[in-house]
Amino acid sequence: MRSTLFFIPHAIGGIPLFGFGLLLGGLLVALVGWIAWSQWKRRPIGEVSSSLPMWGIAAAIVIFVLPNVEQVWPDGTPLGLPIRGYGVMVLLGLLLGIGISIHRGRQLGIDPDLVVGLGFWMMLGGVLGARIFYVVQKWHEFAVYGLQDRLVAIVKLTEGGLVIYGGVIGGLIAGAAYCMRHKLKLTATADLVAPGFLIGLSLGRIGCLLHGCCFGGICTANLPTIQFPHGSGPYQAQLASAQLVGIELEQASLPSKIAQVVPGSAAAKENFEAGQNVESIRLEEAPPQADWAPTMPLPVMARITVQGQNHVLLPDE
Secondary structure, eight states: OOSEEEEEOSEETTEESSSSSHHHHHHHHHHHHHHHHHHHTTOOHHHHHHTHHHHHHHHHIIIIIHHHHOEEOTTSOEEEEEEEHHHHHHHHHHHHHHHHHHHHHHHTTOOHHHHHHHHHHHHHHHHHHHHHHHHHHTHHHHTTSOHHHHHHHHHOOTTOOOOHHHHHHHHHHHHHHHHHHTTOOHHHHHHHHHHHHHHHHHHHHHHHHHHTSSOOOOOOSSSOOOOOOTTSHHHHHHHHTTTTTTEEESSSSSSEEEEEEOTTSHHHHTTOOTTOEEEEEEEEEOOOOTTOOTTSOOOEEEEEEETTEEEEEOTTO
8 A cells, every 4th residue: 555655845945836836837838838839830729729728727726726735744834745646546547548549549530639638528527526426425524624624625636535436427428528519429439438448447446455445354364465554544444343452343333242352452451351342433543653754644543432431542552
C-alpha cells in the first residue's frame, strides 16, 4: 500500500504554487502559446474556442480547488499538495485508455482530435458522476459539516471518494452527449472506446489497492501476503472488529459477547475476559508522533466500552 507517493511543495522560492501563483501563471502562458500555435496552423476559430471551457476549468481548479486540498501539519502550516497513488493510477488509466482509442480511431479513419475531445468529456463526466455517487452514498459523513466546509469536503478528491458505478454512468452520459453533438454513431463509438475503458478500469483498481480501500481477508496460509500500515483502511477495519486488540467476538455486529481473549494481547492486559459484553468500539485519530511521516496514514486509537467501562487503547498498544 502506498496511498501518498510524494508532495508537491506549497511554494517555490517563497512564491505559492496554487491559487493566484506560479501554476496559474504557467497555465496562462500555455494558453497563449496554444492559441498562437493554433493560429499558425490556421485552425478554425470554432475549433479553438470549443476548447476554451477546458482551459477555464483548469484555471478554476488551480485557483479554487488546489489551495483547499493541500495537506497541512497539525499546527496548520501548509505541507503541500499530496500526490496519491490512487490518483496517479487513475490518470495513467485515462491516458492509456485515450491513447489506445486514438490508435484504434486512426485505423478507422476517425480524427484523433474527436477522440481526445470524447475522452476529455467522458473523463470529466466520469469523475463528476463517481463523486456525486460517493457523496450521496456517504451523505451522513458530509452532513456534519457547515455549508462552507461541506462544499470543500465534497470537492476534496485527494482522500479518494470515487465510486465506479457513478463513474460509468457519468462517463456514458457525457459520451452520449458528445456523440450527439458531433454526429457520431453511439454503438460504433462504444466499440471504439471499450478496450481503452477496460484497461483504464484495471489500472484504477490497482489505484484502489494502493489507497488501501479495497482489500481481502486475513491470510493465515503460508502464501505471499500484503501488509497494510497502521491507520490504513484494513487496519481500521480489523481494529473496529476487535481483532487487532486480541478479542474474538461471538458475532460480527456490536454489542457482542467475547468468545475468546488472545493471551498476551492488549485485551488481555486490560483484563478483558470471555463472556464479557463489548458494547461499542470507536476509532479516533491520534496525535502524530515526532517521527510520523506525512506520506503515512495518521495513527488511530480505539475507545472500547466493555461491561459499561470505557477503555482507551493507544496506537502503540
